[in-house]
Amino acid sequence: xxxxxxxxxxxxxxxxxxxxxxxxxxxxxxxxxxxxxxxxxxxxxxxxxxxxxxxxxxxxxxxxxxxxxxxxxxxxxxxxxxxxxxxxxxxxxxxxxxxxxxxxxxxxxxxxxxxxxxxxxxxxxxxxxxxxxxxxxxxxxxxxxxxxxxxxxxxxxxxxxxxxxxxxxxxxxxxxxxxxxxxxxxxxxxxxxxxxxxxxxxxxxxxxxxxx
Numbered sequence: 001x002x003x004x005x006x007x008x009x010x011x012x013x014x015x016x017x018x019x020x021x022x023x024x025x026x027x028x029x030x031x032x033x034x035x036x037x038x039x040x041x042x043x044x045x046x047x048x049x050x051x052x053x054x055x056x057x058x059x060x061x062x063x064x065x066x067x068x069x070x071x072x073x074x075x076x077x078x079x080x081x082x083x084x085x086x087x088x089x090x091x092x093x094x095x096x097x098x099x100x101x102x103x104x105x106x107x108x109x110x111x112x113x114x115x116x117x118x119x120x121x122x123x124x125x126x127x128x129x130x131x132x133x134x135x136x137x138x139x140x141x142x143x144x145x146x147x148x149x150x151x152x153x154x155x156x157x158x159x160x161x162x163x164x165x166x167x168x169x170x171x172x173x174x175x176x177x178x179x180x181x182x183x184x185x186x187x188x189x190x191x192x193x194x195x196x197x198x199x200x201x202x203x204x205x206x207x208x209x210x211x212x
Contacts, residue, residue: 024061030083031059047072047091052080059083064103069093085121085140090147104140108147114171119143119157146181166196 085104
């Protein structure tokens, strides 16, 4: 029986699903149980030369994918979470100090994230006003950060956003819409400020009337 079939069978039995989930995830701390974390070296995929500093919080249960590419670095006091969606990080990428990365998210190669950045593919449901928000579950939309992207300190990348290749997100920005390749964005919410013109081979300002 393959893994996908097994997952589907477990989903059809709510009590069994809850028991397995509680065995893997602490029901209050919402992170993998200590006996699961002991074997993380078995199920977390790490490329040659990759570094995850000891202070990094790894909320990475085995029922979702996690991979870190060659020579990539996760710096101190960051949090990695794939509990509701796969988390894939490419090669030669640096996740800076105190970053929070919540899947589903795909981060490409040669990406640089500065400090205190949040990347999240998760939203809490809230539509039912008769039910507490923490009992309504979550919804997810994958975040995709393509190759060769630089994101400045304190930025927030929200669910469903794609940031195109060789783009820059200014410090403190809140990115709620996708950013085309070869662009510079800034602000709350983030707007496209510059784009690279391959004909003139220069970065050109985007008129305010064209901001998206």
